[in-house]
Amino acid sequence: MQINVNCRIPVARESESDFVVPILVDIVAPGKFSIDSAHDDLDSEYIVGRVWAERLDWFLAETLGFSPVHLCDAASSTWLQVYETLMSKKRNGFRKDLHLEDMVDDLVFVHEFLIHPEVPDRLPLLDAALRSISSNQSLVLMYHEPTEPPPVDDWELRDLGFKKIARSSLLLRDNQYRYPFGDAHPGGRAVEFAANAEHEEWLLDHWNSLIADHPSL
Numbered sequence: 244m245q246i247n248v249n250c251r252i253p254v255a256r257e258s259e260s261d262f263v264v265p266i267l268v269d270i271v272a273p274g275k276f277s278i279d280s281a282h283d284d285l286d287s288e289y290i291v292g293r294v295w296a297e298r299l300d301w302f303l304a305e306t307l308g309f310s311p312v313h314l315c316d317a318a319s320s321t322w323l324q325v326y327e328t329l330m331s332k333k334r335n336g337f338r339k340d341l342h343l344e345d346m347v348d349d350l351v352f353v354h355e356f357l358i359h360p361e362v363p364d365r366l367p368l369l370d371a372a373l374r375s376i377s378s379n380q381s382l383v384l385m386y387h388e389p390t391e392p393p394p395v396d397d398w399e400l401r402d403l404g405f406k407k408i409a410r411s412s413l414l415l416r417d418n419q420y421r422y423p424f425g426d427a428h429p430g431g432r433a434v435e436f437a438a439n440a441e442h443e444e445w446l447l448d449h450w451n452s453l454i455a456d457h458p459s460l
Contacts, residue, residue, distance in 0.1 A: 244270060244271060244272050244273070244291075244368065244433075244434050244436060245270075245271045245288070246268060246269075246270060246271075246371050246372055246375045247268065247269040247271055248266065248267075248268050248375050248376060249266070249267045249268075249269075250264055250265070250266050250298075251264065251265055252264050256300075256303065256304075256307060258317075259309060259313055259314045259316075259317035259318070260317055260318065262299060262300045262301075262303065262304045262309065262314050263297050263298070263299050263300075263314070263318045263322070264297065264298045264299075264300065265295075265296075265297055266294075266295070266296045266297065266298055266351075266376050267293070267294070267295055268293065268294040268295075268296070268372045268375060268376060269290045269292070269293055270290065270291055270292030270293065270294075270358065270368050270371075270372065271288045271289065271290055271291070272288065272289055272291045272362075272436045272437065272438035272442070273287075273288055273437060273438065274287035274288060274289055274437065274438055274439060274440075275437045275438075275439055287440075288438075289438035289439065289440060289442050289443040290443045290446055290447065291358065291359040291362055291436065291438050291442050291443065291446055292356070292357060292358040292359065292362065292365075292368055292372075292446065293355075293356065293357055293446065293450050294353060294355070294356040294369075294372045294376075295353075295354045295355045295356070295454065296351055296352060296353045296354060296376055297318075297322075297351070297352050297354065298349050298350070298351045298352075298376065298377075299314060299315070299318070299322065299349060299350040299351075299352070300348075300349050301347050301348065301349050301350055302346075302347065302348045302349065302380075303349075311326060312326055312330075312334070321352065321354075322352070324411075324413070325350065325352060325384055325413065328408055328411045328413055329341065329343070329382075329408075340409065341408065341415070341417075342417075343382070343417060344417075344419055346380060347380060347381070347382055348378055348380035348381060349377070349378070349380070349381050349382075350381070350382045350383075350384065351373075351376055351377045351381055351382070351383045351384070352383075352384050352385065353373075353383065353384070353385040354385075355450075355453050355454055356369065356372070356394065357394070357446065357449060357450055357453055359438075359442050359445060359446050361436075361442065362434065362436050363434070363435075363436065364432070364434045365395065365399075366399055366402060366403070366424060366432075367424075367428065367431055367432035367433070367434055368434060369395065369399075369403060370403055370424050370425065370428075370431065371431050373403065373416070374431075377418055378418065379418050379419060380418065380419065381418045382415060382416070382417055382418070383405075383415070383416040383418065384413050384414060384415055384416075385405070385413070385414050386412055386413060386414070387400075387407055387412055387413065387414045388412065400414060401423070402422070402423045402424040403416065403422060403424055404416040404417070404418075404420065404421075404422025404423075404424075404425065
């Protein structure tokens with residue numbers, strides 16, 4: 244299986260909005276070999292998972308003289324919540340209880356993700372997607388919203404290094420620290436799954452419903 248990453252990065256960073264980069268990740272599985280009466284049809288590829296995230300280029304913005312609070316305020320209420328949750332009351336650094344290093348390249352917020360339920364092993368797919376859109380100096384965040392059924396189990400989130408931030412609805416993964424899945428599988432773990440057009444159709448239909456409240460995507 245493969246990870247395809249699509250980013251829209253501005254050529255020049257001239258305003259606050261230029262430092263929030265939208266990212267769309269497709270998880271692609273090989274198709275089953277099929278032969279019809281007309282011709283030999285080689286294996287196709289089908290989308291069986293998708294992740295939508297935004298990356299805030301924190302260090303670059305500060306280097307160019309932009310204030311992080313102004314960036315977050317200009318971006319969205321979600322990013323402003325992220326800023327207010329991570330920063331100390333005096334706004335002079337990160338909260339001490341989060342044990343974050345001062346040197347952070349970027350913040351990645353995962354808005355939505357979806358993997359086809361027939362895929363047998365989703366943990367390595369999510370880990371590969373997160374690694375593809377963040378670096379060792381990244382903070383990765385997402386909402387922790389109880390749903391039924393949940394998109395992933397709490398033990399899977401813990402294995403991926405996510406911890407709930409106290410007094411908030413946010414989960415945080417600091418890429419500077421080791422985490423169980425990464426320790427066990429530093430090079431990732433292969434997932435064997437042969438997909439077909441119906442898998443991709445299901446994924447795209449459910450994805451469109453999932454992001455219906457996000458017209459900007």
